[in-house]
Amino acid sequence: MKFQHTIKGLMIAGLFVLPAANAQESHLDPKLPEYKSVSGVTGNLNSIGSDTLNNLMTLWAEGFKKSYPNVNIQIEGKGSSTAPPALIEGTAQLGPMSRLMKGEEIDAFEKKFGYKPMEVRVGIDALAVFAHKDNPLKGITMAQVDGIFSSTRKRGADDIVEWGQLGLDAWKNRKISLYGRNSASGTYGFFKDHALDKGDFRNTVKEQPGSSAVVQGVGADQYALGYSGIGYKTSAVRALPIGEKEGTFFEANYDNCLSGEYPLARFLVIYVNKNPRQPMDTLTKEFLTYVVSKEGQAIVEKDGYFPMPAEVAKEVVESLTK
Numbered sequence: 001m002k003f004q005h006t007i008k009g010l011m012i013a014g015l016f017v018l019p020a021a022n023a024q025e026s027h028l029d030p031k032l033p034e035y036k037s038v039s040g041v042t043g044n045l046n047s048i049g050s051d052t053l054n055n056l057m058t059l060w061a062e063g064f065k066k067s068y069p070n071v072n073i074q075i076e077g078k079g080s081s082t083a084p085p086a087l088i089e090g091t092a093q094l095g096p097m098s099r100l101m102k103g104e105e106i107d108a109f110e111k112k113f114g115y116k117p118m119e120v121r122v123g124i125d126a127l128a129v130f131a132h133k134d135n136p137l138k139g140i141t142m143a144q145v146d147g148i149f150s151s152t153r154k155r156g157a158d159d160i161v162e163w164g165q166l167g168l169d170a171w172k173n174r175k176i177s178l179y180g181r182n183s184a185s186g187t188y189g190f191f192k193d194h195a196l197d198k199g200d201f202r203n204t205v206k207e208q209p210g211s212s213a214v215v216q217g218v219g220a221d222q223y224a225l226g227y228s229g230i231g232y233k234t235s236a237v238r239a240l241p242i243g244e245k246e247g248t249f250f251e252a253n254y255d256n257c258l259s260g261e262y263p264l265a266r267f268l269v270i271y272v273n274k275n276p277r278q279p280m281d282t283l284t285k286e287f288l289t290y291v292v293s294k295e296g297q298a299i300v301e302k303d304g305y306f307p308m309p310a311e312v313a314k315e316v317v318e319s320l321t322k
Contacts, residue, residue, distance in 0.1 A: 029313075037286075046092040047270075051077045052268070056123065059299045118319070120269060122269060130239055133235065146199065147160040149201060149205060178226065179206050215232045230252050258309075285321070
């Protein structure tokens with residue numbers, strides 16, 4: 001994977017190993033610490049950012065409030081690009097994003113505060129290319145993904161517009177219907193950077209305001225493809241196995257994300273405004289500590305994403321107290 005803080009890079013560095021599990025078993029790391037509530041936690045938390053993380057943020061807030069019923073948490077999920085300005089303007093303490101901040105977003109934050117925003121990893125996602133559940137395609141290469149969704153085709157693929165070009169002779173001359181996110185979305189930005197190699201989308205991609213709308217569109221259209229986070233998978237769609245080479249495809253599952261073999265794995269992150277010369281405020285610190293605890297990561301898995309290994313969660317907790 002070609003992005004900062006790669007999951008594959010963590011594997012190579014030996015920071016964690018894959019726990020033994022099959023597709024039916026939980027991938028929750030037993031070494032994750034249980035959350036322990038503390039006294040004196042009250043106040044208001046505002047979260048503005050990713051639509052992909054909207055369900056997770058809501059579930060985390062509900063779980064957190066069980067320990068702290070006097071805490072009020074407001075969540076708005078209109079897209080990752082709304083997080084940086086909210087942090088800069090002070091209208092949110094939490095900026096969930098399904099992509100990393102761009103250089104210009106970090107620069108704007110640093111110009112205002114004199115230091116960079118703090119990036120907190122909170123879960124692992126496979127950005128999936130979804131097909132209708134009855135689609136017989138065995139898998140797809142990254143070059144083919146680019147040839148389907150991009151007008152610039154920087155990976156050198158053919159211009160792919162109908163299913164016969166992907167080997168489905170029964171669907172020959174059937175146009176591929178495309179669904180995607182709007183430009184405010186971190187998923188849009190991540191897919192553009194990593195699947196399209198920073199190329200341009202076709203103007204025929206039907207841009208949707210939310211991740212669930214993409215999946216609903218694909219589920220209702222037998223000849224459709226769309227990209228969205230794996231947490232939005234339904235019984236009406238299937239996530240296509242993807243690979244760099246023809247015939248070598250990898251399922252969008254936990255093991256393949258951690259190994260780096262699934263090429264569209266990513267960390268889900270929350271950005272916060274933490275002055276490196278001052279301790280983090282107690283409310284924000286405890287919320288983030290809860291998120292990466294065993295209870296918080298169980299919610300990640302329940303919502304269809306992949307929980308983080310204990311070693312990564314430990315790094316996060318240590319960074320919160322610096």
